[in-house]
Amino acid sequence: MVSNEMHYNRKIYWINDTYSDDEILKADMDGVNLNISSIYSFTTDGNTLWGLAIDVPNNRLWVTRNGSNCLNSSIVRMTLSGSSYTEIDGNICNPHDIEYYNNNIYFLMDDGLIKAEPDGTSQVSISASVSAGNGIYLAIDGLNNKAYWTLSNAVDRIDLGGTGETTIFSGVSSLMGIDTDYNNPAALPVELTSFTANLINNTIVLNWQTATEVNNYGFEIERASFQKDGTTPVRTGLEDGPMLVMTEWKTIGFVVGHGNSNSPNDYSFTDLDILVAERSLRMDAYGRSYRLKQIDTDGSFEYSDIIEVEMDLPSQFNLAQNYPNPFNPSTVIKYTIPVETRRGMLPHVTLKVYDILGREVATLVNEEQSGGSYEVTFNASAKSIHSEISSAVGGLTSGIYFYKITSGEFIDSKKMILLK
Numbered sequence: 001m002v003s004n005e006m007h008y009n010r011k012i013y014w015i016n017d018t019y020s021d022d023e024i025l026k027a028d029m030d031g032v033n034l035n036i037s038s039i040y041s042f043t044t045d046g047n048t049l050w051g052l053a054i055d056v057p058n059n060r061l062w063v064t065r066n067g068s069n070c071l072n073s074s075i076v077r078m079t080l081s082g083s084s085y086t087e088i089d090g091n092i093c094n095p096h097d098i099e100y101y102n103n104n105i106y107f108l109m110d111d112g113l114i115k116a117e118p119d120g121t122s123q124v125s126i127s128a129s130v131s132a133g134n135g136i137y138l139a140i141d142g143l144n145n146k147a148y149w150t151l152s153n154a155v156d157r158i159d160l161g162g163t164g165e166t167t168i169f170s171g172v173s174s175l176m177g178i179d180t181d182y183n184n185p186a187a188l189p190v191e192l193t194s195f196t197a198n199l200i201n202n203t204i205v206l207n208w209q210t211a212t213e214v215n216n217y218g219f220e221i222e223r224a225s226f227q228k229d230g231t232t233p234v235r236t237g238l239e240d241g242p243m244l245v246m247t248e249w250k251t252i253g254f255v256v257g258h259g260n261s262n263s264p265n266d267y268s269f270t271d272l273d274i275l276v277a278e279r280s281l282r283m284d285a286y287g288r289s290y291r292l293k294q295i296d297t298d299g300s301f302e303y304s305d306i307i308e309v310e311m312d313l314p315s316q317f318n319l320a321q322n323y324p325n326p327f328n329p330s331t332v333i334k335y336t337i338p339v340e341t342r343r344g345m346l347p348h349v350t351l352k353v354y355d356i357l358g359r360e361v362a363t364l365v366n367e368e369q370s371g372g373s374y375e376v377t378f379n380a381s382a383k384s385i386h387s388e389i390s391s392a393v394g395g396l397t398s399g400i401y402f403y404k405i406t407s408g409e410f411i412d413s414k415k416m417i418l419l420k
Contacts, residue, residue, distance in 0.1 A: 011080075013039075013061070015049045022049040024063060024082070039082030047072050051098035051138070053105060054080065058300060060118065062088075062105055064095035075107065075120060088120030097138035097149070101160075102215055103298035108138050108149055113158070126162045141180040142214050143262060150175040190216050190257075190294050193264070197290055197309045204271040204309055206290055211264055216257030220293040221269050222249045249291070259297070319405045319412040322378070326419035329381040329395065333364070335405055336373050346370055347407045353378060354402045361401060378403070380418050 011026045023041035040063075042049075051064040059079050067073035070093035078085045098107040105116050112128040126147065137150045145160045154170035155178065195208040206221065258265050271288070292304035320334040337347060351365035364376045381395030398420045404413035 013052060013054055013080075015052055015063070017048055022047075024049065024052065024061070026080075039080070040078060040085070050096050051107065053098045053100040055100045055118070056080065060100075062098050062100065062118075064098050064107060066094050066096060070094055070110070075105075077118070077120075089116075089123075096136050099138050099140045099147075101140045101142050103300075106138060106140060106147060106160075108136065113138070113147060113149060115160070124162075126160065127156075127158050127165055129156070129165065137175065137178045139178045139180045143212075143260060148178055148180065150178050190214070192292070192294070192304055195292065195304055195307055197288075197307050199309055204288060204290075206269045206271065208267050208292065208304075209264055210258075210261070210267075213258050213261040213265065215297040216259055216261075217295045217297045218257040219255045219267065220251050220295065221253040221255065221271075222291050222293055223252050223271065224249045224289045225287065251293075257294075317405070317407060317410040317412070319403075319414060321414055322403065322416045326417040327380075328418060328420050330377055330379045331416060332375050332377055333403055334373065334375040337369050337371050337407070349405065349407045351376065351403065351405045354404065355396075356400050356402075361396065364403075365405075 011028065013024060013026045016023050016025050021041055023038045025036055025038055027036040039061075047065045047067045049063055050066040051062075053062045054060070060077060061080055062075060062077050065072065065074045065076060073092050073094055074087050075089040075092060075095060075098065076085060077088050093110045096108040098105060100106075100118075103118060105118060105120075106126070107114055107116075111125070113126045114123050115126050116123040139148045140146075140160075141148065146157055147160055148155060148157050148168075151167075153173055153175075154167050155172075155175070156165060157168050158165040190213050191211040193209050193211045195206070197204055197206050208219075210216075252271060253269055255267050255269055271290075287308050287310040289306050289308050291306045293301055294304065295301045316336075316338050318336045322331045322333045324331055333351065335351065337349065346368040349365050349367065349369045350363070352363050353361040355361055362378065364378060365374075379395075396418055398418050401416050401418060402413050403416060404411065
């Protein structure tokens with residue numbers, strides 16, 4: 001999930017082991033307002049709650065119940081509030097620690113290190129070398145796909161696929177726990193360090209960067225619209241009245257992630273259609289909102305922070321003076337097309353250059369265009385110049401020329417000077 005907008009509950013969970021009753025407690029992570037509460041308790045009856053694993057995004061918690069001589073041993077799943085209590089495996093012998101990673105649970109028991117689906121099905125033995133009472137504490141390294149567990153006097157490691165088992169150190173005693181600095185991808189699978197948007201030539205370019213990624217399937221890009229004054233846009237349904245953009249979040253694209261990565265990665269997406277597809281807008285200023293939906297390989301997802309881009313859309317046609325002027329041999333001509341007022345219609349725009357005698361020199365634009373700001377370059381030496389007007393060598397000669405824009409009832413022209 002994207003780390004700059006985590007929807008986690010900032011809680012810590014632990015097992016309180018007493019002589020007659022065991023319980024699962026939770027409290028605030030910051031330790032300021034502890035708010036300690038019990039979410040589950042049961043009478044031991046010779047059992048003890050042992051291992052605990054949580055999956056916050058999907059509101060799931062697993063706990064192992066270790067019975068005497070395999071009696072009353074089980075793995076239990078519930079919500080983070082202690083409801084929906086379900087025994088997912090009651091035919092298990094002395095389970096100890098349990099971890100959750102990549103939509104699977106991993107647990108130690110007398111028969112070895114086991115991997116299973118979240119509901120306890122599809123159990124696979126990863127290592128059978130864990131003897132009774134030997135494998136106690138378990139840790140998962142999600143970044144490198146490794147599992148670590150404590151034995152009576154050593155620590156073993158194995159690939160999550162079940163290969164490469166080795167003892168990484170031995171000759172120690174009284175091992176009471178183990179963990180890695182990256183054991184649960186639900187805590188920080190994708191660290192998003194930046195997310196920006198820029199309006200460039202009638203397109204909006206989104207850029208974002210990640211510092212690390214774990215199981216990152218990719219990013220869906222979602223877009224909505226807003227008015228500059230912060231009011232909620234609504235669709236009026238009037239053909240010629242104010243038509244405000246839809247505000248629902250809409251998926252407009254997808255960018256593939258890097259899967260697992262511990263180095264920075266840069267991403268980019270260009271929103272080419274800065275006007276909604278209906279083209280039925282009549283407002284002078286509005287903006288766009290964007291967010292990223294980061295999706296893990298297991299289908300879980302989180303949203304990034306929302307970023308906004310203000311857009312001053314033109315409300316009328318305008319033809320600007322070319323620059324530079326005088327010019328040789330090229331000059332830039334800018335113009336604006338207003339936001340459309342008729343549903344589904346785009347204006348046809350022509351921009352042509354004429355000499356002082358009124359003869360057409362070149363056609364720069366001849367197409368339907370959506371509302372926005374445009375610029376074209378006129379090159380007096382280009383091959384697009386009409387041959388009967390240009391000189392045999394070097395294109396047009398020095399002199400006064402005119403450029404004219406036409407779109408429906410709108411017509412405007414301006415003078416420019418070619419000076420060689």
